[in-house]
Amino acid sequence: MKDSCDSMGEQKAQGPVQTERIRFGAPRRYLINIDSISTSQLFADCVIVGAGIAGLRAALEAADRRNVIVVCKASLEDSNTWMAQGGIASVLRPDDSFESHIADTLRTGCGLSEPDTVEQVVRQGPELVRQLQDWGAGFDRVNDEIDTTLEGGHSHARVLHAHGDETGRAIAEALIARVKNQPNIRVIEHFFTIDLLTDPDNRCAGIIGRCQNRGLQIIWAATTILATGGGGQLYRETTNPPIATADGLALAYRAGAVLRDLEFVQFHPTTLYVAGASRALITETLRGEGAYLLDMKGRRFMKDYHESGELAPRDVVSRAILAQMRKTESTHVYLDVRHLDKEYFARRFPLISDLCESFDIDVTHDLIPVRPSAHYMVGGVKTDTAARTSIENLYACGEVASTGLHGANRLGSNSLLEGLVFGQMAGHAVVQRPPMDVTSLQHPAIRYQVPNSDRSRLDASDVRNSLRSLMWRNVGITRKAQPLAEAQEIIRFWDRYVMDKVFDTPEGWECQNMLTAALLIAHAASLRKESRGVHYRMDHTQTDDKHYHKHIEIVRAE
Ligand SMILES: Cc1cc2nc3c(=O)[nH]c(=O)nc-3n(C[C@H](O)[C@H](O)[C@H](O)COP(=O)(O)OP(=O)(O)OC[C@H]3O[C@@H](n4cnc5c(N)ncnc54)[C@H](O)[C@@H]3O)c2cc1C
Structure with missing residues (x-):
């Protein structure tokens, strides 16, 4: 059995990666009825959705000179970050080199990694990892030196770990402790972000969500950072915790952000x-x-x-x-x-x-x-090397983002590193922006009415379970045209009944987000008629550089 990019070797002479952009679907803009004037309101220089390594690191950077609100949909400890076991990759040993880590990452990415991003993440890694250690993430040591392990795909032992296999927890605890001591950061747990708010020029103006204690709430913010993590829950079999329902992908899509490489x-x-x-x-x-x-x-x-x-x-x-x-x-x-x-x-x-x-x-x-x-979701919301998305005032970092680091496959232990580096960069970008009067964002008011529907209601939890089985069967480890087409048809059928409802609980909104994200992934997987990285097509088993040395981007149709 071949590695699906065996033929690629180093990212070599295929020239720059091309891009194909698809305009797709046209779901309604918001999941709920909105009248911003009569909704409870908060204001911040920066609102960060998500409290994993990316969101927390971004908060610490931004809070240096701006006031920040971090929201997360469960408790601070409920994240993929908390569960990470193996470690975080970084070049810390004298016998290792940036060039080697860069080459390993590019090789694993099978020709779709963005070399500038790879270089940036690898080179900034050691300083930020040492800083994490200074903040209390107790990486394991031997003979008073940081212990590093060799992992598949790495040509040097460069994976740091803590308490053996509790690396994520050690990192999260260190970041949470620091965030709690930072007076410029307010954390709101059990706040479910329903949608990103955009003004008539499609600039991001903050978020709307439901706070467990206070109900529906708008947070107006000069900048919004999306750090919602992944979507493993789209599949019946997953390592991801219950929070990983791909909300970030779906709400960025509804707001019109460019999504990239979702098939991976x-x-x-x-x-x-x-x-x-x-x-x-x-x-x-x-x-x-x-x-x-x-x-x-x-x-x-x-x-x-x-x-x-x-x-x-x-x-x-x-x-x-x-x-x-x-x-x-x-x-x-x-x-x-x-x-x-x-x-x-x-x-x-x-x-x-x-x-x-x-x-x-x-x-x-x-x-x-x-x-x-x-x-792990390799693709996500497209960003540039400064964590900017295609929507003004909106940044993305961590697993929800497609920064260009992973290409078509993720090298083990590179995702915590990516969250750390891009989190820091997103926070830094916030600080670099001129301050603004955030109260001005509430004008003009946002009003949105979901069209009435008379379709009968489907049971959201039933749809959710069926969707997870369908994704596992038809859009899983190995893929083929017919099951991919069938998956899209079935999801569209469920969509008709679920997407036109107005739910008032996270379970309902999650189900809607999962349907949106699943359809996008299945569609992207059907478009890539080759095998590359983690995307394996049984009907197109070879890598096809002539036609598919490209990113597939998806944007909501007007
Ligand atoms: C079991 C396991 C082991 C892993 N091991 C490793 C490893 O050893 N090394 C490695 O590099 N990577 C590992 N990974 C992957 C890595 O942990 C993740 O990619 C990374 O932690 C993602 O960080 P993040 O900050 O982007 O998101 P997360 O840590 O997942 O945080 C997401 C945050 O977003 C919030 N959120 C989501 N949706 C909403 C919403 N609608 N409203 C409000 N808040 C929301 C959540 O509440 C949470 O706070 C592992 C993953 C798993 C599941």
Whole structure:
């Protein structure tokens, strides 16, 4: 089984990446009825939607000279960032180099990474990572030096980790503590952002959302930073927490922002598979440290698919597991760590150790049941190298953004790095802008009335579950024209009943956002008739540079 960009090698002589822009759909502009005059209002120089690594880092930078409101839809601890295990990549060792990290990132991106962005993120990484450490993110050390691990796709050991496999939590705790001590930042938890507000010239003027305690609320802001993370919940099998419902993609789309490379969804090869339990990620560092993959018959199979065996690229391992599951007619495969030193295992992977224990899996005797699941949104809201989106006053950073770092595939541990660097840049951009009187933003008032609908109501939670299964089946690890077309047709059918309703709860708005994001992803996947990076078409298995060395951008039709 080939890595889908084996043919690419380094990002080489194909010339600059081309762009194809599609105008698509025309959903209504806002999800709810709005009368800005009669809605409760707050004002800020900057409002940040999202409190993961990107949003919090942006807040700390912007708060240097501006007042900032950070909103998040659940508690501060509910984020993908909090759950990150393996680590954060950065060049900190003398035997490593920026050139090497840049080359690894470009190679993984399969020709679609933007070299300027890659260079910027890699070069700014070490300083910002050291700063994180100064702020209290206790990265693991050996002999008084930061410990770094080798991960698949990296040619040097450059992945920093904390408390073994609790890197995300250590980073989030450090950022949260600092944000709480910054008087210019106000955090509002349990605030669901429903839509971005735009003025008649389509400049972003803030957000409208529902605060659990105060109800509907508008936050007018000179700048808005979107840092809403990913959308793993679009799939039945996912490593992502419940907050990851792709809201940011959908609300940026409704506001008219350019979205890019949505077809690239990364699947993680190994998530714990215990029927009925949520899918917890088993970090690939485990395979880096010697764990084997076995099929139902107890046979090591990865060498059948790739010469690097268990250390093959993530997308290859995911497809190989899927193929082996089909071959052996089983629902999962196994990770075997029985030969690893038990004490070292418990020390190095405390989270996974506890997890296995909680399901009565004794790793010295038992195999760990695993299967792939949706993990990371590679595409997103298009930004330039300063985190600016195509909408004036709107910035994006973190997983919701398509900055150009990842191209067609994400190199492991580069996403925390991207969130950190682009978060800092978005915050810096806010500080650079001249101050303005934000109270002027409330004029002219925004009024919007959703057209009446007499279609009967579908059950949102039922649609949501069916959508997740459909995405897993038809827009998953391997794709084909017919299932992609069928997925779009079914989503459009659900759309007709769900998109014309006015919901008053996050569950309803999430369902609407998920339908929008799912349709965009399925559509983008149907347009790319080649295999590249994490996008694998069974009907077009080769990379086709002649026709597809390009980004696919989608913008809402007028
Ligand atoms: C299990 C797991 C392990 C991972 N391991 C690694 C790793 O080792 N290394 C690595 O680099 N990456 C890893 N990743 C990926 C990485 O964690 C994420 O890409 C990154 O943390 C995203 O950060 P973020 O700030 O963009 O978003 P998040 O951390 O996901 O934060 C999103 C924020 O947006 C808020 N939000 C969303 N929608 C709304 C809304 N409508 N209204 C208000 N607020 C909203 C949420 O409440 C949350 O605060 C992992 C991911 C998972 C799930």
